Amino acid sequence: MTNTTLFIILFFLIIISGFFSGSETALMKINRHRLKYLKNKGHKAAIITEKLLQRTDKLIGIILLGNNFVNILASAIATIIAMRISGEGAIAIATGTLTLVILIFAELAPKTLGAHHPEKFSFISAYIYRILLFVLYPLIWFINLIANNLLKLFGVSLDDKKIDISRDELRNIVEEASGNNPHDYLTMLTNVIDLEKITIDDIMIPRNKIIGIDINESWQENEQFIVDSPYIRLPVYSDTIDNIKGIIHLKTIINSQIDKKTILDNCRDPIFAPQNTSLTDQLLKFQLLKRRTAFVVDEYGSIVGLSTLEDILEEIVGDFTNQNSHQTNKIIKQSKGSYVIDASISLRLLNSSLGLKLPLNSAKTLNGYILEYLKDIPKKGVSFLLQDNPLEVMRIQNNQVRTVKLIKIK
Structure with a gap:
């Protein structure tokens, strides 16, 4: 066999070796x-x-064997070529060059x-490995x-x-799968994942x-209130919301005489x-009961708030209405930041709107955070730094901070 023939065989062997190496990386890296x-x-x-990846031991076996x-x-072959050309003294040079x-x-x-194009490389090599596994199965099995x-x-x-995927891992998968997917789609997916938190x-x-x-109010006032109400569902209580x-x-009484009995x-x-109910659990409860509104109670059974289906959906898709929301127009941008x-x-809305990182494990509103931070009810004009951003109390009412001015420092 001539040296030229041996060089050609060596050339093709290097190509085949590259195929095995590249396909191994591609198959291990492909998006499952x-x-x-x-x-x-x-x-x-x-x-x-x-099917090949279901038994990675056999797949790796055929790749390493080949x-x-x-x-x-x-x-x-490189050793033979070296000895023919320059004798035994060229074997070390041939070994180093081949390496x-x-x-x-x-x-x-x-x-x-293979790492940059795992899908194409894997799909091409899969046909070849299927044949090799069939032909060499006894040897691979042994x-x-x-x-x-x-x-x-x-x-x-x-x-x-x-393999169980945690919520954070699933969120990371969604974020990495940006590709050509619209940003709004990815935002909604991550919001769904975060509902549990x-x-x-x-x-x-x-x-x-x-x-x-x-x-217990006069029905003349109640009737006017119902007519002017921007909401279609309203709580009904006696004296206080606890009752x-x-x-x-309101559509059930639109054509009726409005009175207490009706x-x-x-x-x-x-x-x-x-x-402390998670939004995921509450959403499933709304679905099960075919309801849209629930009263939130604390550990003593007292009503502390009202939760609606619309508020949960807005956590997923963002604000889909610009009116009647209890969080609407709570941030008014002025000049100079x-x-x-x-x-x-809510601190969550404030964080997302202004890029802040206020803790959410205690107070739920900015008023609560300020009272907790100062450990006192501040007076009008009191100023302090809110995460390096100057904040001034502008209005106090009923022992609550009503309005503040924040200067956002970039």
């Missing part, structure tokens, strides 16, 4: 979620690839290609038998275990903001939810 999606869509190459065989054969060539052209370059038993001697379990007292309408029908009677849907007869029984803020705003 997309692979499963393509498999369910009937993609033939994806079906073959997914790669080592090719590299050893290439080394032997460098394999490192660059059969390892580094193919693996980089090699894996020895390797697997050796691992078992060291107490290594080879049983396939179901948010409780209804984070988004509820606070007790002092709840408006409804007091059946709640139910929820009235209101009470058309009320639906109220439902209650503990204030200053903001006038209604202190009843």
